[in-house]
Amino acid sequence: MAQNKPAARGEVTVLEPGGPNAIAVANGIVGDEWTLWIVQLALNSGLTQYNDWLGAGPISSTVLTARLSRLVESDIMQRVRVDTRPPRHHYRLTPRGRQMWPILLTMWAWEQKWVNDPDEHLPEMRHARCNAIFSPLLSCESCNEIAEARDVRGRFGPSGGWDRSIPTAVTRRRKHSGPRPPELITQTMAMIGNRWSTALLGAAFLGATRFGEFEQRMGAPPTIVAERLRTFCDIGVLTQTPNPQRPDWVTYHLTEKGRAFFPVLATVIEWAHRWFQAPEGPALRLTHTPCRRAFHPRLLCSECGDRLRGSSVQVVRNPADQASVS
Numbered sequence: 001m002a003q004n005k006p007a008a009r010g011e012v013t014v015l016e017p018g019g020p021n022a023i024a025v026a027n028g029i030v031g032d033e034w035t036l037w038i039v040q041l042a043l044n045s046g047l048t049q050y051n052d053w054l055g056a057g058p059i060s061s062t063v064l065t066a067r068l069s070r071l072v073e074s075d076i077m078q079r080v081r082v083d084t085r086p087p088r089h090h091y092r093l094t095p096r097g098r099q100m101w102p103i104l105l106t107m108w109a110w111e112q113k114w115v116n117d118p119d120e121h122l123p124e125m126r127h128a129r130c131n132a133i134f135s136p137l138l139s140c141e142s143c144n145e146i147a148e149a150r151d152v153r154g155r156f157g158p159s160g161g162w163d164r165s166i167p168t169a170v171t172r173r174r175k176h177s178g179p180r181p182p183e184l185i186t187q188t189m190a191m192i193g194n195r196w197s198t199a200l201l202g203a204a205f206l207g208a209t210r211f212g213e214f215e216q217r218m219g220a221p222p223t224i225v226a227e228r229l230r231t232f233c234d235i236g237v238l239t240q241t242p243n244p245q246r247p248d249w250v251t252y253h254l255t256e257k258g259r260a261f262f263p264v265l266a267t268v269i270e271w272a273h274r275w276f277q278a279p280e281g282p283a284l285r286l287t288h289t290p291c292r293r294a295f296h297p298r299l300l301c302s303e304c305g306d307r308l309r310g311s312s313v314q315v316v317r318n319p320a321d322q323a324s325v326s
């Protein structure tokens with residue numbers, strides 16, 4: 001984030017003109033699984049101290065130190081000195097950090113519904129207002145109706161464009177380079193944990209279907225495009241359709257599982273635009289086609305229909321996991 005002016009705490013970050021836009025910067029943050037793990041434990045379990053995270057999972061002190069300092073730089077956490085004896089430092093979520101809950105909630109809901117990984121042990125979520133186990137539903141803030149990916153049209157705004165929207169500084173995750181966070185969102189990371197995957201996903205949601213379209217929009221070498229398309233087909237997010245006229249031409253379309261990932265993208269885009277502003281204007285403009293107004297996501301409880309708030313979402317861990325996490 002060296003390219004950005006440092007934000008005063010709790011204020012919007014103004015991005016450099018012509019540089020990476022809000023989507024690129026936000027994706028650089030949420031595309032890192034340890035970052036999400038740290039924020040999730042701060043949100044859901046109230047962790048504040050360095051040793052809390054060190055004891056909560058297989059994170060190394062090098063990784064933890066690096067991630068915490070990046071979170072402070074990005075104004076997602078603040079480091080606060082507490083005058084105990086000896087003095088300690090606590091890490092607390094800023095308003096920007098606390099507002100990441102819809103992103104984590106939609107990731108969790110997608111994994112829970114579409115990924116059957118017996119090792120994930122995802123906890124359940126309870127809505128404090130109605131006391132029921134729920135899943136979040138995406139709705140349009142303008143008209144209050146439930147919104148699906150096919151009802152939302154996206155166009156690049158003044159700071160948009162492919163080259164400005166692809167993160168430049170995502171933490172590179174090497175294969176088998178060490179332990180991974182527990183109870184996390186493995187396929188979510190296959191979707192957004194890497195700049196080319198995110199670009200491919202964005203291209204698919206913005207209507208690319210042919211190999212050449214993906215290649216052109218992503219600006220990636222053909223071998224990478226081919227490899228990512230294969231991965232997305234393997235995990236069932238895209239499906240290949242042969243063309244009867246041209247047997248060598250296939251088109252790629254989002255499956256139901258792929259379209260169901262839209263709430264994650266919508267909440268990331270909303271958070272990105274809220275906290276990172278390019279002087280030219282937004283990176284992407286979303287329109288809810290049924291009401292023709294600007295689309296802003298709002299999450300509702302599947303059980304009572306009320307609007308969800310961060311404070312009303314409770315994590316319900318099963319007792320066996322609780323022993324190892326808290």
Ligand SMILES: [Zn+2]
Pocket residue numbers: 140141142143144145288290291292293
């Ligand atoms: Zn609407």
Ligand SMILES: [Zn+2]
Pocket residue numbers: 127129130131132134301302303304305306
């Ligand atoms: Zn409810």
